[in-house]
Amino acid sequence: MEHYQILDYIKENKQRFLDELFGLIRIPSISSLAKHKPDMYKASEYWKKTILEAGADKAEIYETKGNPIVYGEKIIDKNLPTVLVYGHTDVMPVDPLELWKTPPFEPQIIDEIIYARGADDDKGQAFMHAKAFEFMMKTDNLPCNIKFMIEGEEEIGSPNLGKFCEENKEMLKADIILVSDTGMIAQDIPSITTGLRGLSFMEVEVTGPNRDLHSGLFGGAVANPANVLCKMIASLTNENNEITIPNFYDDVQIISKEERKEMSKAPFNVEDYKKALDLNDVSGEKGYSTNERTGIRPSLDVNGIWSGYIGEGAKTVLPSVAKAKISMRLVPFQDNEKISKLFEAHFKNIAPKNCKVKVEALHGGQAYVSPTDMIAYKAAEKAYTEAFDKKPIPVRSGGSIPIVAAFEEILGIKSILMGFGLESDAIHSPNENYPLFNFYKGIETISLFYKHYTKLMKKDC
């Protein structure tokens, strides 16, 4: 595999790659909304076709209790290494819809950037793997075996993928799992994600009176569940922005001063960060830098809260119910199920007697660490260096891909996280986008990874 071959192939097929990606993006495969169930099947069919056309020996759609999973493979030699590509075809909801400048499921290119829900996460990023595979097949450059596993429930916590892995251990056997569902520092600063946070996502409900009341006739004499919920949420963090749930930090790994010093070398400009988000100031746990706050420390965020009258104008109602979605990002060694239980117990414990409280764990996943001394990391490093002409920086991401930790647990396979997203891609937000540069550069870098990985694996034997 010569570098120019990849560049030529991309040049020749530039527009077709995009057209094909756009076909996938146009399917509104929002996994959290039941009405989009048929779209999950459409997106899976699209993936099956894509993999087969790229040159797979076979590709199948596997049913689960939830959304289907696409599995495909190209086995060239059982003695060669095997790479298992993981991606997801489901996307986040699109509200608030009024903030989108272009319709979320009608991809458009503006100033060399694709705008659409899923443009980055994870349709754009996963599709790079299909096209890298196609390049290697069509130019006779595939150096090892390749397997694809594309699921449809990542954005809702992959509730059925673990079971699928359990039941298909033999089929999924591989030396490394390759995932592009993370970001890099900047277009000219390549980076490889070496850590992911875990997640506990909770929904809470506080009920006061059995119906909405007139706030004049009852205000002051009946506990208002919205006020109560605010007090409860407020008490979950203290003045240093530490989480107050008892035993919450018990299993948090203490990072050494040396390691923190090493991490602080990653290029980061807090003024640019503030400017990009239009913030007067950053915020977070006392004693930690911005990158540490998302990289090595857990966090607690309200993802949604709602109660009472939220329409236009005034309505003097004392609401019956107040609800919130609250998630915690976890770091290595914090067990998400244990944390969800600690949260539930604490939240019920702080509930005042005059309200009823319900707590539900919606989903979760473990944190993950990808060691920089494994072969796949070294191969990725070489691939980035060749593609970007710059050595990539190892970084810990604040995001979560819960299934990555589960892969290690169930399949015993490590993952390498070659993400090409940018912070400005607005994933999960209105106007999600993905620069064409990153899309094509990703195809290039991924292709180079296979070459270096196979070489290093052979040397290792």
Added chain:
Amino acid sequence: MEHYQILDYIKENKQRFLDELFGLIRIPSISSLAKHKPDMYKASEYWKKTILEAGADKAEIYETKGNPIVYGEKIIDKNLPTVLVYGHTDVMPVDPLELWKTPPFEPQIIDEIIYARGADDDKGQAFMHAKAFEFMMKTDNLPCNIKFMIEGEEEIGSPNLGKFCEENKEMLKADIILVSDTGMIAQDIPSITTGLRGLSFMEVEVTGPNRDLHSGLFGGAVANPANVLCKMIASLTNENNEITIPNFYDDVQIISKEERKEMSKAPFNVEDYKKALDLNDVSGEKGYSTNERTGIRPSLDVNGIWSGYIGEGAKTVLPSVAKAKISMRLVPFQDNEKISKLFEAHFKNIAPKNCKVKVEALHGGQAYVSPTDMIAYKAAEKAYTEAFDKKPIPVRSGGSIPIVAAFEEILGIKSILMGFGLESDAIHSPNENYPLFNFYKGIETISLFYKHYTKLMKKDC
């Protein structure tokens, strides 16, 4: 006017009264939603027709900057006393719609109770006055002059009624304003409202980052406006449920021990109250009883709060904006504009540097006291005693009718609050209702009021 004449007239016209009321209720005149503007005109036309058919000399619809006002009158002798009836034809929004057992604008009678938005507040209650007037006209029993002023913006704070009063002082000249927009203790315990709380209704907005962010990539490093709003709201009341806004209590009237003792004689069963609302416990300012908490003490309630993802399932978003509607009920001598300003200054003062905060006063009104020694009170007392065979109890209501204080200020006329609603009427809530008993008893009591009022006024001369 003989008591049996009223009873006979009601008996003969029972069904027609209801049919006519239902015609009014069917108009979805929600003043806080702009799309219902045409319904405000329909409701005004309906009132004009109703007053004219009842026997008014004239009735007109007056335009304002907002919704129209209906004015009608029957002047029989300029030397006789004049009663000005005030009511409103606008209603509250109906959400959450899914909690209604019957469609809100299709009135239905179930177990002798009318179910519909506006059945009590204030279509049902105001309509009693039209029918009492009709009775007096058709049976030649009207003992004094009568004027009607029915507005369409009470539920949004009567923003244009003050100006209308200013501009029509001569036309609105009267000896007393008669209002049925409050409640009574129980069907067998008549009461007259002698006090109303004032209101400051605020909307607040907290903005963090300039767009919704991924809670993994940013969580812990960027202030979450939903968490911040919870902390800010939580801090507005202390552990004794006292409001913490500086100077908030400065003008609150201290009620003497003797007066509190007198008030405590009103029948009230806290166990029944808790049971009716399905509460484990009542709640509120330390050192005060439930009735005192709504009657003589101010309160602060979240009427609505919303931020982030509030749909089905999980979305790991760190929201850009969080909003809340917060209202304070005020007691006599607390100036609502002063309180709104204190709130705004305090809320901005407690805002953390890392968020932007907006505060808007949506509407408000002053508290009001209706003295028990005025002629109208004594006449009302006699009317209730004759109709219910029981002396009514004077009570302070927690609700607000901001315009009542404005009437006194602008027109120099006191109001008498003859309300026939029950706590179980669920005004402002789903399944608002009004018992037929109260509707007919109201027509009866109101008619008797005119007799006693005119007699006492003549005696007074």
